[in-house]
Amino acid sequence: PRGIVVDRQGFIYVVDQTNHRIIRWSQATEEGTVIAGGNGRGSSAHQLNSPLDLCFDTGQNLYVLDTCNHRVQKFAIL
Numbered sequence: 001p002r003g004i005v006v007d008r009q010g011f012i013y014v015v016d017q018t019n020h021r022i023i024r025w026s027q028a029t030e031e032g033t034v035i036a037g038g039n040g041r042g043s044s045a046h047q048l049n050s051p052l053d054l055c056f057d058t059g060q061n062l063y064v065l066d067t068c069n070h071r072v073q074k075f076a077i078l
Contacts (some may be wrong), residue, residue: 001013001016003065005055005056007060011024011026013062015053016051017051017052018050019037019038020041020056021034021036021048022048023035035075036073041068043058048064048073049066049069050066050067050068051064051066056077060070060077061074061075061076061077062074062076
């Protein structure tokens with residue numbers, strides 16, 4: 001894991017860099033849920049390539065620093 005952030009509702013988001021995905025954890029679960037990436041390394045909209053960090057804006061949109069794709073990718077989290 002590389003980056004970690006907690007949202008307003010208490011969900012924990014973790015960057016799983018080597019698996020090219022973002023995992024969301026809630027306090028009541030023993031397993032996380034993939035919310036971004038997780039479709040292998042790549043450059044498509046549903047893929048990440050060595051994500052490094054993440055943050056939220058005031059509208060609760062998730063931004064992921066997708067290092068090897070040289071981009072910041074925005075995800076609307078519901």
